[in-house]
Amino acid sequence: MSTVVTALVVIFAAVAVFFTFVGAVGVFRLPDVYTRAHAASKADTLGAGAGLVAVALAFGTGSEALKAALLLTFIYITNPTAAHAISRAAYEDGIEPWTVEGAETDATEAGGDEG
Numbered sequence: 115m116s117t118v119v120t121a122l123v124v125i126f127a128a129v130a131v132f133f134t135f136v137g138a139v140g141v142f143r144l145p146d147v148y149t150r151a152h153a154a155s156k157a158d159t160l161g162a163g164a165g166l167v168a169v170a171l172a173f174g175t176g177s178e179a180l181k182a183a184l185l186l187t188f189i190y191i192t193n194p195t196a197a198h199a200i201s202r203a204a205y206e207d208g209i210e211p212w213t214v215e216g217a218e219t220d221a222t223e224a225g226g227d228e229g
Contacts, residue, residue, distance in 0.1 A: 155197030
């Protein structure tokens with residue numbers, strides 16, 4: 115493996131670790147199921163995507179790279195779908211989205227156009 119490919123593998127692996135870590139922190143820190151599902155699906159999709167790109171680059175051309183590409187396609191389809199299904203089930207169960215107490219929701223109350 116050449117130096118450039120090795121550097122790209124390390125960069126994509128670092129990006130994968132970063133996004134996966136951010137997703138894990140988001141799941142623990144965010145207040146409700148909707149924001150947690152968003153953090154988990156976005157970060158895990160990007161993290162797994164970058165990780166699979168690193169795998170494909172490390173193994174080069176061949177069946178391993180094809181398998182990584184197929185996994186990437188599968189993850190890009192299923193992660194957002196699963197997050198949507200979880201959020202929709204929570205909404206249908208009547209779970210309210212988290213809001214700040216006393217926050218003004220109307221644009222005119224928030225200093226919008228009085229016109």
